[in-house]
Amino acid sequence: xxxxxxxxxxxxxxxxxxxxxxxxxxxxxxxxxxxxxxxxxxxxxxxxxxxxxxxxxxxxxxxxxxxxxxxxxxxxxxxxxxxxxxxxxxxxxxxxxxxxxxxxxxxxxxxxxxxxxxxxxxxxxxxxxxxxxxxxxxxxxxxxxxxxxxxxxxxxxxxxxxxxxxxxxxxxxxxxxxxxxxxxxxxxxxxxxxxxxxxxxxxxxxxxxxxxxxxxxxxxxxxxxxxxxxxxxxxxxx
Numbered sequence: 001x002x003x004x005x006x007x008x009x010x011x012x013x014x015x016x017x018x019x020x021x022x023x024x025x026x027x028x029x030x031x032x033x034x035x036x037x038x039x040x041x042x043x044x045x046x047x048x049x050x051x052x053x054x055x056x057x058x059x060x061x062x063x064x065x066x067x068x069x070x071x072x073x074x075x076x077x078x079x080x081x082x083x084x085x086x087x088x089x090x091x092x093x094x095x096x097x098x099x100x101x102x103x104x105x106x107x108x109x110x111x112x113x114x115x116x117x118x119x120x121x122x123x124x125x126x127x128x129x130x131x132x133x134x135x136x137x138x139x140x141x142x143x144x145x146x147x148x149x150x151x152x153x154x155x156x157x158x159x160x161x162x163x164x165x166x167x168x169x170x171x172x173x174x175x176x177x178x179x180x181x182x183x184x185x186x187x188x189x190x191x192x193x194x195x196x197x198x199x200x201x202x203x204x205x206x207x208x209x210x211x212x213x214x215x216x217x218x219x220x221x222x223x224x225x226x227x228x229x230x231x232x233x234x235x236x237x238x
Contacts, residue, residue: 019177020081026179027080039188042195043069043076044220049202052217056209060111061101068097075191082179084187085158085168091194092155095148098198099126102133102205123152135205139232144204148197151190200229207233 046068053061075090103126104111113119127149131142157166164170173180199221203210210218210233222235 023082023173023177023179024080027082027184030179030181030184035188038192039076039079041220041224042192043072045195045199046072048217048220052213052221053206055214055217056212058105060108061105063115064097064101064104068094068101071097072195079184079187079191082171082173082183083168084171084173084183085166087187088155088158088190091190092152092159094194094198095152095155096123098201099123099130099148102126102201103129105205123149133205135207139204139207141201141204144197144201148194148201151194151197154190196224200225203233 046065050062050065050069053059053065071090071093075087075094078084078087078090100114100121103121104114110119110121114121127145130136130145133141136142136145157163161167168174171180171183172178173183203221203225210222213221222230222233225233225235
């Protein structure tokens with residue numbers, strides 16, 4: 001064992017923790033109450049979808065819903081450390097798993113194979129399936145899926161580091177180790193947009209069963225929808 005490496009590790013790791021803690025505190029100082037309300041509300045989407053679907057005896061999707069909650073939470077808390085590239089990568093996972101939920105909901109055989117690691121479905125096949133689904137084509141869901149795909153493509157650029165602009169080390173917050181309103185603003189916009197779009201897609205897909213959801217979950221899941229989206233879902237906006 002190289003004792004010098006071990007000595008350095010024990011010295012360096014607390015220093016990294018100190019830097020993370022310092023950035024966390026700076027983030028808290030710059031988070032407005034509106035920011036906190038909107039972003040934290042976004043983290044509650046999949047937890048409440050799980051409760052709502054369990055209430056109507058849809059429990060087979062819990063494995064994915066739990067991971068979705070972990071993804072959206074990880075994205076939120078990584079932003080507190082200024083780890084915006086990693087936060088965006090989790091948002092791509094949110095999109096991928098959300099589309100898979102809608103596919104596996106009506107494909108039990110493929111779902112069983114997927115759980116054993118024997119079935120893989122690509123994004124293009126998922127969107128092809130969903131854009132021809134009766135619950136989607138009867139609404140503005142086709143455009144919504146196109147918008148979601150554009151977000152997915154954007155977040156893929158962070159995974160593949162397609163240009164320095166998508167590097168963690170290229171961000172102002174990394175270079176200065178200071179909270180950056182610009183970096184945070186980009187993350188917040190993508191974070192809230194992704195949560196809103198996915199929540200709307202799930203509401204469209206399950207719109208025939210929404211009135212069976214517990215009141216609390218229905219209120220949370222529809223509470224921040226735009227009036228025109230509520231109308232599309234069949235809810236009164238008066």
